[in-house]
Amino acid sequence: MGARDPVIVGVADTALVEGKMAAGTTPLSMQAHAAKAALDEAGLRVADVDGLLVAGAWGQPRPGNMMPIALAEYFGIRPSFADGTNIGGSSFEMFVGHAAMALRQGMCEVALILYGSDQRSARARTLGGRPTYYSLQYEVPWGQPTPLGSYAMAAQRHMHLYGTRPEQLAEVAVSAREWARLNPAAMMRDEMGIDDVLATAMIADPLRRADCCLVTDGGGAIVMTTAERAADLDGTAIDVLGFGESMSHITIGAMPDVAWHTTAAEAGARAFAMAGLTPGDIDVAEIYDSFTITVLMSLEALGFCGRGESGAFVADGRTRPGGAFPMNTNGGGLSFAHPGMYGIFLVTEAVRQLRGEAGPRQVPGARVALAHGTGGTLSSGATCILARR
Template identity: 50%
Template structure:
């Protein structure tokens, strides 16, 4: 790349983060969960609804962004409704940075509410017959997320000798983090044997290798680095950001065992943030299935292609491991309400604040946040967050 984007690094900070009640919430709809999270995030920042003049939302749940502004009684002067699946909320951070630096808004809210479990107010999705996916992939049944990811996982096993036991390590390590998080839905210890003996969903994944299906809302608040210094919380700076898309349909992946969009993001984020991979202290990586973060680890360059199985083995991503990952419990054990990217983002912010108690990574100054969206691994959003205004 001819530009390293350093002029955009650490100029905007995340100043508020909040979640709603999580779990199974049939007594609320998805907008109520989102508003609950938004009010919590604003309170966290020491701001109010009237301070927000930029709204960024990928839904929630298919609801238009106008419904968000109406429900909150807001009149924003900047709107962004980019919707590319679970990583939308990670990508929207980069969009908010651009809008804030351009002076198009002064306080940006990234708003989320989803109900994959209870479905109150949620839309019904799936490829329509008029789309390429509906015509060319849906009849052959690889469009469900578990079968899409399974195709790639089996290819990785074939090419590199990756084992199901290595994939199960991700679930075991993530559950160890969840046991330190009082809000996590699943906190009971589990072993590799427990993971592999759980009911089979789609080869090679058992139920314990798949994310939770729950209800939750999340929200973050951003403003300029200058204004952030006068607010309630320690600023968490957006040091690096990138987004990329390589395909839509699974059949159009160039390599079923490699995440191309994620690798493209890696070309920008590290030079933009002014750090190297060794400077990353904690990683929050979208884990709809145990295999997804393994592909991300390879594509981002933390290990060589085909070596993520060894990388995550022996508690590599667990508390005390060489690569702390998904410290809240991830989508596998904390919560996963559908599009999930807001939650690794929130955990990255909290790790940079340094006040998470038992699950706090010691002396952490740079957090990597990574997510996927749309078709299988077609879109990727990546961030580096930091508590340091300069390096």
């Protein structure tokens, strides 16, 4: 290991009850508590933080939504490196990569990645909440449910081309539920089978209610530093071996191929190349599950199975607890929590698995994990590959 190699030394997420944050919490206070918990775990202080990376939906909508400086004030710090880029739910896998670069370059010593949302408590989520500006003027006025309808269009095309079946989509939700049943922090823990998923209401063909992620509050924090600094800290540092990102479109009509997750393929290939690893080296995968189709298309794009083969890949229970390919081990966005943007939880869960701290849901001997985020309407992909030394 090199002295300035990037490592993750602390993670935290906000405890929820029935998907909601405690009374008296704001998106900002939620992030403060998560930051303190993650820094405590690392043996670091708020005053040590000189890199701040944040994306979300809170704050002043216009003019300008300057989250890094709003949080710098709230925390009482003056970061020398900040990133407030929002590419959707994948922003947090991108941030791990950006923090890694900043740490290597000496732009900061301790980077803090944050997310906080009160969307469930605030009842902020609708199927048509986006304004009709710019290219969205060619989407919203036709009543496209957002973002659901665009994922539904991708699923429809995937089923048309490859024969992917509703029960194969359902398996993604069932697998997530099986993992959630092992996680006391998960919102949805009742037993659920394929038939139960297929019995839920059709919302936007071919996606049913149980193909869609939860709507919850939630927040989290990730603390990164250099291998040199981590050597002086207690606890297990997790290495960031590789990362990659890609983005292509905001409207689904501009997606390069509606049945192929191009940005996931590009981000994943970059992350694997940097890490010097292949899909076969991954012990546990945390893959963004805004919708069941998101997972199937990501599995293909990341190279875990061939194009069009993802339905068959998951169909035998491969991704469930005890299966050959442990995936979304906290219950995912489908059964654990999904506060608007889910990406930070892909990393917090991957880190806990690599540290061997995941309790009943621990994947035995997990040494290498992949966290892959998808943002927007299959608009962006960001991948990071993490490992325990």
